[in-house]
Amino acid sequence: MTLPTTFNPAEIEARWYKHWEETGGFRPERPDAEPYTIVNPPPNVTGSLHIGHALDNTLQDIVIRYERMRGKDALWVVGMDHAGIATQMVVERQMEERQDKRTNYSREEFIEKVWEWKAESGGAITKQLRRLGCSMDWSREQFTMDEHFTKAVLKTFVDLYNDGLIYRDKRLVNWDPKLKTAISDLEVEQQTIPGHFWHFKYPLADGVTLDSGQDYIEVATTRPETMLADMAVAVHPDDERYKSVIGKHVILPITGRRVPVVADEHADPELGSGAVKITPGHDFNDFEVGKRAGIAPADMLNMLDGDANVCQTADGLVPDEYIGLHRFKRDGVDGARELVVQRLKEQGYLIPHVQKNRNGEQVEMDAEPRQIATPFGDRGGVVIEPWLTDQWYVDAEKLAQKPIEQVRNGEVEIVPKTWEKTFFNWMENIQPWCVSRQLWWGHRIPAWFDSDDNVYVAMSEEEAQAQAGEGVELTRDNDVLDTWFSSALWPFATLGWPEKTDLLEKHFPNDLLISGFDILFFWDARMMMMGNYNMGEAPWPRLYLHGLVRAADGAKMSKSKGNVVDPLGLIDQYGADALRFFMAAMESQGRDIKMDEKRVEGYRNFATKLWNAARFCQSNGIAASTTLRAPKARLAANQWIIGEVQQTVEELDKAMAELRFDAAANAIYQFTWSRFCDWYLELIKPVFGGDADSPAAIETREVAGWALDQILVMLHPFMPFITEELWHAQGTRHYDLITAKWPDPRAEISKDATDAIDWVIDLTTNVRSAKNELGIAPGAKLAAFVPSPSQLASSTIERSSAAIERLARLAPVTIGEAPSGPAMQVTAQAGSGGGDVFVIPLEGIIDIEAEKTRLEKALAASEKEAKSLEGRLSNANFVERAKPEAVEKAKADFAHHSAEVERLEAALARLG
Structure with a gap:
């Protein structure tokens, strides 16, 4: 096939991907070959390809294509996560647009509507992954709500329950009042918003006073409404101001509740008054303080309902005027916060904040203005409320022991190793994992209750009924499981577990997991827990954690900043190969990637250079090679290129073994651009100027065709589309490049x-x-x-x-x-x-003298500029206070002028 003059990625990409998928190229049947298995982090069924997905999946595809070419029975498991909250929100939002709502339907009817949405609109991201060139085994595409996967989820829950590793408990959770469900830490975003710091008097009971004679304890809070459920005041055990009142009581304003003063190191003597109000039912730190003070979770007071409206506490002490109020001001109507502050002020319990105004005059304010770190739900968009509820928990501390041991003894390698410290810190201080969610879409918890609240956990209602006994009326738990619970089973449930399939036998454990560092605990660590629990071993021996793709200025990408980059737009403009190569070349272990569209464009130019090199070869009768081994070569240039191929293969293999994607990309880039295109093709041009049938010309065509083939094979994992196109353009092939063998030159060459x-x-x-x-x-x-x-x-x-x-x-x-x-x-x-x-x-x-004058003038200018920039960069005020981009520019300019000084001095030295 004669190559067109112009390289057009779009047409090539669509054609070759369709061909690979239709011909089963993504999973060669190699029953006797060594298996190699990776699983992709299952994207949400509601998701679309973002730049992080592009990085994550590019790296995985490079590995799987590389191992496939090395003869492995390579399997890349692909699928989607049902994404409980996200999917339910999408469907409910669509219903709202039609003036409809979920509660107009039964649970079963609503779930049917979600399945309809999935069939019609879900999984757009799978089409986008195809555009990126991901060679996943689509014939075995998985979904976390598939029947076999659901069986695996239910079995795991039942087994964990029977082993005492899942239990029901009353604890604090991150509660989203808009979605009306508990959410995971990953779904909570900390935002800094304007707020206030209020100071109140809590009167000491029974005529007790502090040593200072003060008859109250001063407390401060950013959430005054929660004082309706306060159960203690904590002071540091060594704080001399309060030692005499530890064990005494205060009488809370508004509710009149009598609560103890407890000693706890949570109270910081250096912060504010050193005394802290304790609301164990509405604050994670207070919950722990309350438990240490002997307050059982079942006895902790709850003052809010699921909508974050005030409800009566168990002791009945919240005044009626608060019941039903929202926690905050809403739609112009004061909430519980505003009313609490107002009443405390009226009753003389508010300690005003004094500060100077613009005129230097001291003025009193109800509270001190502050910027407050506040948790928001990433999907509901409202402030998260720590809320005391009955939920299902996994004993993560016990399940974490084996993964900790495996990383310590090297059974599981984390790359880069610097993440091990973070892993140990989290795993060794792990909290119980809340796995229940108050949703309709998801895996419904296999637990049934009788009228006495006894629980029966089983695979089916029939089994639960058998446990309870005939005639006992049972009600199934309404909650569903956290999606991270089901995705923790991904490495083996996707292979058929709990059935003993051939696929499971061959491909578990997997060989490698590639993931973003941000889901190390939410997914990676939990897969280790479940792999060990269900399968008796770690799900993979290596875990590679890549960084984030950031904006060009290093800022984190976000829609609110308007700096999000659409990978599909980059593919449209430069081609998937260019974007993929950019991702690989920039992926340096332990570092985030700065988005640089110019470099993506540069790799498109790299593809064009390879295209033109192939056209040159075609025009000189250089065609496809028929040998894996290097041809015999006599000419020095031909021996040289064979040696360069051997060296590049070694560099690539070493880089891939170490998961150094940047080094691997650089090795093939330098060989292709510099060694082959710039030097080798120039060196052999004279050979084709003479007798086309001469031994030198015949040898050179064989070697050049072989060397180009080696480039296409080595570059294929990084740039699959252009390499497959050129592979077939070079001559008749009996197999596609995707299943070609990895280079094995085995050549002896003359060092001379x-x-x-x-x-x-x-x-x-x-x-x-x-x-x-x-x-x-x-x-x-x-x-x-x-x-x-x-x-x-x-x-x-x-x-x-x-x-x-x-x-x-x-x-x-x-x-x-x-x-x-x-x-x-x-x-x-x-x-x-x-x-x-x-x-x-x-x-x-x-003109020697004129050239010396020109060089001396340019040297003086660069020396002056370099000295000025050096002074600016050594000034701490400039480095600390200037905008980061200004500092970066100054550093770049200094490097440029320093290099110019060296270059110009060398030029002058040449002139003597």
Whole structure:
């Protein structure tokens, strides 16, 4: 196939992906081959491809294509998560648009509507992953609500319950009053918003006073409404101000509730008054303080309902005027917060805040204005309320022990290793995992209750009834399971577990997990827990954690900032191959990636250069190779390129073994662009100027065709579309590139031959650089003298003078002393023997004095600018106070002018 003049990614991508999928290229049936398995973090069924997905899936695809070409029975498991909250929200939002709502339907009817939505609109992201080139096994696409997967989820819950690792408990949860469900920590976003800090008096009971004579304890809070459910005041046990009243009581304003003063190190003597109001039913820290003070969770007071409206506490002490009020001001109507402050002020319990106004006058205010870190639900968009409810919990502390041990003993490797400290810190301080959600869409908890609140956990209602006994009326738990619970089973439930399938036998444990560091605990660690619990071993031996893709200025991408980059837009503009290569080249272990569209464009240019190199090969009769081993080669240039292929394969294999995606991408990029396109094709051009049937021409066509094939194979994991297109364009193939074998040159080459080519390349590079420094035209042919040539120089000059003349533009090259007069010196490295010095006369080539003047003037300007920038960067005030982009620009400018100083000094030195 003759290649078109222009490289058009869009047409190629659509055609080849369709072909791969239709021909089963994504899972070659290799029953006797060593398995290699990865699973993709299942995207939400509501999701669409964002730049983080593009990075995550590109890295996985590079690995799976690489291992497939190395002969492995490579399986990349793909599927989607049912995304309980997100999906239910989407469907409910659509119902609202039609003036409809979920509660107009039975649970079963609503769930049917969700399935209808999934069939019609869900899973758009799977089409987008195809556009990225992901070679996933779509024939086995999974969904966390599939029948077999649901069976795995229910079995895990029942088994954990029977083993005492799942239990029902009253604890605080992150409650979303808009969605009316508990949510995970991952779904909580901390936002800093304007708020206030109020100070109140809590009168001491029974005539007790502090040593100072004060008859109240001062407390401060950002949430005054919660005082309706206060159950204690905490002070530090070593705080001398309060030692005398520990164990005494205060009488709460408004409710009149009598609560104890308790000693607890949670109270910071240096912060505010050193005394803290304790509301264990509405604050996570207070919950722990309350437990330490001997308050059982069942006895902790709750003052809010599921809508965050005030309800009566168990002791009945909340005044009627508060009942039914929302916690905050809403739609212009004061809430519980406003009324509490008003009543405390009226009753003399509010301690005003005093501060100076603009005129320097002291003024009293009800509260101190502050910026408050506040938790919001990422989907509901309202302030999260710590809420005391009965929920189902997994004993994560016990399940965490085995994963901790596996990472410690090296059974599971975390890459980069720097994440191990974070892993241990979280796992060793892990809290019970709340797995119940108050939703309709999801895996319904397999628990039934009788009228006495006894619970029966079983795989089915029939089994539960058998446990309860005949005639006992049972009611099923309304809650569903957290989606992280089901996705924790992903590495083995997707392979058929709990059934003992051949697929499970062969592909579990998986070989590698690639994920963003942000889900290390929510998904990765929980898969380790469940893998060990259900399968008796870790789900994979290696875990690779990549960073975030940030905006060009380093800021985190967010819709509110307007700096989100659409990967599909980049694919439309530059092609999937260019975006993929950018992701790989920029993925340096432990670092975030800064988005740089110019670099994506640069990798599109790289693809175009490869395209044009293939067209050059076609025009010179260079076609597809028929051998995996390198062809026999006599010519130095051909031996050199074979050696370069061998070296690049070694570099690539080493980088992939270490999961250094940037190093792997750089190895194939440098070989393709510099070694093959820039040097090898130039070196062999003269061969095709003579007899097309000469032994040299025949050998060169064979070697060049083989070398191009090796490029296509090595580059394929990174740029699958253009490489597959060129693979077939080069000649008739009996198989697609996606299933081709990884390079195995196994060639013996002459070091003398490769050293000679390296010498010519180094000489040419240095001559071109010197010409550029002195303003000499690149094509100018110059005479050169070599006073003391090395043996390598002598033999290469003798055999390859034509190549030296054509590439370095040096002719004649004379072995001996140069005539006197102005000249420049250029060195060509001669291996361990040092460098060969070439003296190149400049008389009549350039105006030496004028060139010296120009260079000296430019040098002075760069020295001045570099010194100025150095001073600015050494000024702490500038570095700390200037905008980050201004500091970065100053650093870049300093580096540029410093390099210019070195270049100009070298140019002047050449002129003597």
